[in-house]
Amino acid sequence: MKVGAGLVVLLLIGFLLIQTLLSTSWVRGKVAAKLSQRVGGLNVQIADLDWTPWGGARIRGLKVGQPELLEKLVPIPLLEVDEVHVWPDYAAALKGELAASQVTVKRPKLHVSAEMLMSIAAASTPAAEPPSIAAAAVPQPAAAVGGGSESESESASTVEAPEAGNQPQAASPKPPVQAVEAPAPPKVVRKRIRVVVEDGGFELVRAGEEEKLAVINGVNLDLPVFGEPAEASSSIALIECLGQVIDDDLKLEVKTGGAGLDFLIVDRPGKKSGIVGRVGLIAVAGVPFRANLGVRRDALDRMKLSEELSVESGEIQMRVNGGGWLQAPGSWSGVGQFGANQVLGQLAGQSLAFGSATGSLQLSGGVIQSPDFRLVGDSASILGNGWVTSRDGAAVLRVVVPYSVVGMMNAGLGKKVPESVFAFKPLQPDNRWYSDVSMWREESGWVVEFGESGSELPIGKLLGQE
Incomplete structure (x- = not known):
């Protein structure tokens, strides 16, 4: 009896000592340092730790800081998690093995800047030279969702391509690249671990700006990772983009098996707007993934893009198809396309109607390219293309507007940067005018030229950051 009582006392003392040790800042610092190594040296903070055999x-109050270059511009942490709870695998423990049976992550919130996302996506050096810029001045008729009239395409294509001078030389855009298919998973035998996420969230922001570009709220996951196929569930309460609700109350069908996970958005009969498609990934080294998603909205409510510019539209359709290895950004490859009809813009108080808008975006070999963008209307059109890598970039936009708008655009530019000029040329035979706006990236940052013989300004100065 005395031996048994003594053993219980020793176990109790040992347990209390472990709890005391875990509550010290020294242990929290050691754990945070280990986690920091796993996330590329980002600053990690932990508010509290505890452990019990049963x-x-x-880990409570986990925070992962923004990259050093973004800390001042994005004051919120990259990741905040209320609690991470790791449940032990008791069967494995009896065999002397250290393993988990379930990991529960409560209220994780991810705050990512668009600048960081762009840097990651363009992290690799391109295998070949970046695509050059097309002049975007001789557009061909392009199909769009409820596309514009024939006269719109013809009237916007009456100007010959400008000479780019020392800017990127004209060349026809390359055809869209095909998305990378994730390789078949190797045969892996691992014990199942259940991963549970409760009320997760994601925010995409711009550095130095309070407005959120995209928001995902109410993410709930209950997934068996590894092992034989088992019951799984997933749901998302809300998805927003630029203040517009894209979809809500999404239910995802989850297929599991081995190291693979396949998420299929459940069809909702009668719902005309929303997201469709599927995303798959394999939890092996490198984490290969694939995605094929589509978005449809009946209408886009008025959206303010700047003090002088707002836009709204009728039906919108978008599709994204891509894949690669999650941990190797240079392998990411994909194509995105969108179309809209009945687009209405407000510029400096004047309405500009566009029959259709179409565009595409490609990612391959570390180069993000927009080979073709068209916003076409009877009186105004915007046509362009461009590319960007982690080091360089360039773009050109041909802006075609009525003469009555030219003065307002120059007045708006002069208000931001005094004595600046937006150079336009007449477009014969009608009363419209056009300007080829060029943008390129130098060592000091992005530069924009407002038409041939127009003002050349750093974009930072134009945005009031210099």
């Missing part, structure tokens, strides 16, 4: 380990 309840597993808990």
Whole structure:
């Protein structure tokens, strides 16, 4: 009896000592340092740690900081998690093995800047020279969702391509690249671990701006990772983009098996707007993934893009198809396309109607390219293309507007940067005028030229950041 009582006392003392040790800043610092190494040296903070033989380990108040270059511009952490709870695998423990049976992540919130996302996507050096810029001045009729009239395409294509001078030389855009298909998963035998995410969230922001570009709220996951196929569930409460609700109350059908996970958005009969498609990934080294998603909205509510510019439209359709290895950004490859009809813009108080808008975006070999963008209307059109890598970039936009708008655009530019000029040329035989706006990236940052003989300004100065 005395031996048994003594053993219980020793176990209790040992447990109390472990709890005391885990509560010290020294242990929290050591754990945070280990986690920091796993996330590329980002600053990691932990508010509290505890462990019990019967309840597993808990990390509370986990925060991962933004990259050093973005810390001042994005004051919120990259990742905030209320609690991470790791449940032990008791069967494995009896065999002397350290393993988990379930990991529960409560209220994780991811705050990513668009600048960081762009840097990651264009992280690799392109295998070949970046695509050059097309002049975007001789557009061919392009199909769009409820596309514009024939006269719109013809009237916007009456100007010959300008000479780019020292800017990127004209060349026809290359055809869209095909998305990378994720390779078949190798045969892996691993014990199942259940991963649970409760009320997760994601925000895409711009550095130095309070407005959110995209928001995903109410993410709930219950997934068996590894092992034989088992019951799984997933749902998303809300998806927003630029203040517009894209979809809500999404239910995802999850197929599991081995190291693979396949998410299929469940069809909702009668719902005309929303997201369709599927995303798959394989939890092996490199994490290969694939995605094929489409979005449809009946209408886009008025959206303010700047003090002088707002836009709204009728039906919108978008599709994204891509894949690669999640941990190797240079392998990412994909194509995105969109179309819209009945687009209405407000520029400096004047309405500009466009029959259709179409565009595409490609990612391959570390180069993000927009080979073709068209916003076509009876009186105004915008046509362009461009590319960007982690080091360089260039783009050109041909802006065609009525003469009555030219003065307002020059007045708006002069208000931002005094004595600046937006150079336009007449477009014969009608009363419209056009300007070829060029943008390129130098060592000091992005530069924009407002038409041939127009002002050349750093974009930072134009945005009031210099």
